Amino acid sequence: MNNRDTESVTRLLREWSAAERTACSCGPGAALLQHLEKEMRATQLDREIQRVFPWVAAAALAAAVILAWLNLSTLQDPHSHPLDTLFGLPQPTLEESLSANL
Amino acid sequence: MANTSRPTPTDVELVASSRAGDHSSFRQLVERHHDRLQATALGMLGPCPEVDEVVQETFIRFYRSIARFEGRSSLPTYLTRITMNEANKAIRRRQRWQSRFFGRGDADPRLPETATAPKPHPLETSERIERVRGAVQRLKPPFREVVVLRFLNECSTDECARILGIPPGTVMSRLTRALEKLSPMLKGENL
Numbered sequence: 001m002n003n004r005d006t007e008s009v010t011r012l013l014r015e016w017s018a019a020e021r022t023a024c025s026c027g028p029g030a031a032l033l034q035h036l037e038k039e040m041r042a043t044q045l046d047r048e049i050q051r052v053f054p055w056v057a058a059a060a061l062a063a064a065v066i067l068a069w070l071n072l073s074t075l076q077d078p079h080s081h082p083l084d085t086l087f088g089l090p091q092p093t094l095e096e097s098l099s100a101n102l
Numbered sequence: 103m104a105n106t107s108r109p110t111p112t113d114v115e116l117v118a119s120s121r122a123g124d125h126s127s128f129r130q131l132v133e134r135h136h137d138r139l140q141a142t143a144l145g146m147l148g149p150c151p152e153v154d155e156v157v158q159e160t161f162i163r164f165y166r167s168i169a170r171f172e173g174r175s176s177l178p179t180y181l182t183r184i185t186m187n188e189a190n191k192a193i194r195r196r197q198r199w200q201s202r203f204f205g206r207g208d209a210d211p212r213l214p215e216t217a218t219a220p221k222p223h224p225l226e227t228s229e230r231i232e233r234v235r236g237a238v239q240r241l242k243p244p245f246r247e248v249v250v251l252r253f254l255n256e257c258s259t260d261e262c263a264r265i266l267g268i269p270p271g272t273v274m275s276r277l278t279r280a281l282e283k284l285s286p287m288l289k290g291e292n293l
Contacts, residue, residue, distance in 0.1 A: 005285045012288055015227070016234040017145070017253040024140040028132050032158055036132060039162050040125050 113177040121168050128168075132161055135178060138255060139185045145250035146189035148239045152196075156188045163188070175264060182255065183265050186247060193243055237287040245280035248273055 111119075111130070119127040136157065143156040163184050164171075171180065238249055247266060251257040263270040 006281055009281050009284050009288060012230070012234050013238075013249065013253045013284075016231050016238070017141075017256075019227075019231045020144050020235075020254055021137075021141050023149075024137045024144055026137075028136040029154075032136075032154065032161075033129065033132065035158060036128070036161055036165070037125065040128060040165060043166055044123060 114173055117168060117171060117173070117177065120165070128165060131177070135181055138178065139181055141254050142182055142185045142250060143189050145238065145254040146186070146243075146246060147192055148235060152192045156185060156192055159188045160184045179261060179264055182251070182257075183267075186265060190243055234288065237284050240287065241280055241283060245276055245283060248276045249280050249284075252277060 111127070113131065113134070116127045116131050116134075120131065139160055140153060140157050143153045143160075147153055147156065160181060164181060171177075175183075238246060241249065248262055251262045251265060252259075257265065259270045259273050262273045266273065
């Protein structure tokens, strides 16, 4: 390919690119902007959920651990009330529990 | 009297406020870069509805990953790279579709068969541009990319290299080969 060919092709490509750039000089259409606006709102909501999710998950996990612990302590001593265990109240003895029930 | 006009915000400032949730800043970025990206997609795909889809997907992908944009490359370079990736995806989708319905050996039915035939008479400008467009579309994507970036986006060799993630020497060799491939296709055009 000689220099003349290169120059010719280059000139044609410049003409083509000028025409394509002119065709693309109208800016974004309303439909695109509207779609992007919706997308931005959806993405922001996702981000909020992702931000809050670890706290919600941590709270749920903590609740699950407390409930499991309460159940466990109730199993160990079926006469004690779970909340007594939780708040450190004195546990009734077996005799006290039996006399209370009688 | 004090000058109350505010200076135009830079890309970096607009990215920072978009990241903080300011939609109007992102809108400004879209308005600023839309035409260039649309021209890139048009150069890669030719006139078709996929051009708008590629541009839209570029902005959506950018917005979703805006927190990860560190500004190591300029925003136009970053956005053009996304557009190129999306355009290449669209080309692969198109090729899959064509191979399914037309068979592997068949030519793209939308491209003019006359693109390689010499024309004896000078062509009208629009017709000539149409033929150049057809010839560019016949280039394989790696060659088309450099032609689009160099001529349509007026990128330097280094910018092309950064966008495509290839060495500058490869950009130059691909460009030379692209021009060699285009030359017989455009033979006979009156210059």
